[in-house]
Amino acid sequence: MRSYRAHKPIFLQRHCSTICSRLAALPYSSHEISALTPHFTRCFSSAPFFGTPLPPSSRYTNHQSTLCSLPPLSPLQRLTTLIHSSITAFNDPTRADAVAAVGEVTGSYALSNMKKSMQRDETGSRILRERPLVDEKVAERAFGLLKLYNEGQDLKTSNQHGIDKTKPISFGAAYATFLQRHNFDPNERTPVRFLSDTDLSYVMTRYRQCHDYWHVLTGLPPTVLGELALKWLELMQTGLPLAALSATGGSLRLSSEERDVLWNVYFPWAIRVGGNMKENGLMCVYYEEEMETELNVLRERIGVEPAPIVNGL
Numbered sequence: 001m002r003s004y005r006a007h008k009p010i011f012l013q014r015h016c017s018t019i020c021s022r023l024a025a026l027p028y029s030s031h032e033i034s035a036l037t038p039h040f041t042r043c044f045s046s047a048p049f050f051g052t053p054l055p056p057s058s059r060y061t062n063h064q065s066t067l068c069s070l071p072p073l074s075p076l077q078r079l080t081t082l083i084h085s086s087i088t089a090f091n092d093p094t095r096a097d098a099v100a101a102v103g104e105v106t107g108s109y110a111l112s113n114m115k116k117s118m119q120r121d122e123t124g125s126r127i128l129r130e131r132p133l134v135d136e137k138v139a140e141r142a143f144g145l146l147k148l149y150n151e152g153q154d155l156k157t158s159n160q161h162g163i164d165k166t167k168p169i170s171f172g173a174a175y176a177t178f179l180q181r182h183n184f185d186p187n188e189r190t191p192v193r194f195l196s197d198t199d200l201s202y203v204m205t206r207y208r209q210c211h212d213y214w215h216v217l218t219g220l221p222p223t224v225l226g227e228l229a230l231k232w233l234e235l236m237q238t239g240l241p242l243a244a245l246s247a248t249g250g251s252l253r254l255s256s257e258e259r260d261v262l263w264n265v266y267f268p269w270a271i272r273v274g275g276n277m278k279e280n281g282l283m284c285v286y287y288e289e290e291m292e293t294e295l296n297v298l299r300e301r302i303g304v305e306p307a308p309i310v311n312g313l
Contacts, residue, residue: 031040109202110239117249117280118203126286131202132288133211134186139179141291146176171298172291182222184212205285207238213287217299219306224250225258229266236274238281261310269307277303 118124149169169177179186182220189208195201208260211230218233220226251259281302290298293300299306 001287030304044088084133108195108197108200110241111195111203114207114280114283115199115203116141117284118283121181121278121280121284122285124280125282127206127286128199132188132286133205133207134212134288136187138291139176139186139287142176142179143170143174143293146180149173155200166273168294170291171216171287171293174295175213175291178212178216186212203283207240208285213285214282217282217302217304217306220311224253225262225266226307228254228262229270232267232270233274236270237277237280264308265308270304273305275305 107115115128118128126143149167152167178184186209189205192201195204214230214233215222215226218230220230228247231243231250232245234240235247251262282304285292285298287303
């Protein structure tokens, strides 16, 4: 299998038109495509396109104890799991556990590359050692910063020259705003079950839990169009197979106007931003230590250009 690590931007630039033409040339009538599109609307992370993340299964109550909770799968078991989970996810796209299982049994190669990139990075290697988790403690810190920010907004005054001295919003306050606005809970993520390597299991966990952080950095909303735009950026950064499948197949859910915006606005943005950032740069940020950092300062340091704003979408 060809490595995404060395040729990721070139690979996507060369094959994007091929992917798009093959997608448009699927041998289905417009009626059949309309019937199939609901099954392609879910990104292959635990975050849905609409509404709040699904609550975790009652079988997995403590995320830390569920890492590598199942014994290693044999090749036949992996194939069986892939087929069963794919059918389940196709029939019921809201089954986050099935969608997550497909991602886990197909993502080992990309996850290994992500792990190697993090090991080569000073902050990334520390994340792998300390294994921070996004939980209610992180959310509490973020909401504390949001409270301070709002209090500052309420008390803000202009001096005699009318100059606004309001402090820019911090990353933590912006993250809390995102959670509050969309009624999201950082604990509600599908646990990893089918990765026997504990390091890869954590990398997948970190990837899923950082998804909302990336919404904040990019300014993309958790809508169909916003999720697809973010999936293209994630694909540029991680090379995960199901990010590619989500980014291409998920576009069937869009209207013609939204599809034009995706390919003409957000796709070039994702290619530019993802290509200019260092490899797996999004994974090598200790976000929990950046809560007090100004949002725009963190964006500039990482190299994240906010996504273009398209009025009416």
